[in-house]
Amino acid sequence: MPELPEIETIRKGLEETILGRPILAVEVRDARLVRPGKAALVRGLEGRKFTRVARRGKMLIFSLGQKKGECAKSYLLARLGMTGRLVYAAAKSEQEAPPSKHCHVLIRFSQARLAYCDARRFGHLELADEAGLAEKLARFGPEPLEKSFTLGVWRALLRGRRTAIKALLLDQARIAGIGNIYADEILFRAGVDPRRAAATLTDGETSKLYRAIRSILRQAIRARGTTVSDYVDATGRSGGFQNRLQVYGREGERCPGCAGKVQRIQVAGRSTHFCPRCQK
DNA sequence: CATACGTCCTGCCAGC
């Protein structure tokens, strides 16, 4: 479930804790979640330091410090899928037991560790060089909270698209970082029916949606993300935005905007919550 | 190219 606001919250938390600390050891407990492989990941991390934590869409990008005599830059990329977690915690000893059976990679620092856990194993950690990173980055659509994501850019994205507007919001190659929960909340805020073909939105609807994207994502970041079931931040703390959800997970409840009820349907193969009276 | 859909994985819960 981690979407842009959750990943951004994790990013900030890690930035405050892991930068500059030597990586003493890396333990890979499930090699399926590690690319290109266990040995390469261990070799690529041990003895280095994280120098920067960035984010693109729902992907975390850790810059790795170079060893003496090296000139090639390398990165650790993390995708958390639906139930992935990256939790930093103090560790009393290097032999300390892993935090749970779903923890697949442990990155050990002096007196602390970063645990990568994922109950459903949809995510992965990947070691990449400059070219590998560039290839990944090229697949993302615009970053919705950046200045360069203007109303004009958004309008151009919808032009000619016959796909449902919700499917477009979820398409990371069109716009980065939005997942199922925020897509529903954004569409509710904008008063747009999730099934509408993207190109049929009026100028007014398009700009309402643009403002809703930016405002919902910003509010959710301020609330430290949404915890519906699994999400916790880099310190193991739940988010706060779940209390402010208007339609997601509220099937059958009264719409916050009218006397109608929130409905749940399938759009783009995803469970979709909306109010048929408020969203046209 | 654009769009749609199946697949991966495990936990959980409704229903029998």
Place this chain on the structure above:
DNA sequence: TGCTGGCAGGACGTAT
């Protein structure tokens, strides 16, 4: 009580 089937969904591969 214990089992089963369906659902949750991010990203990618394949099909149309």
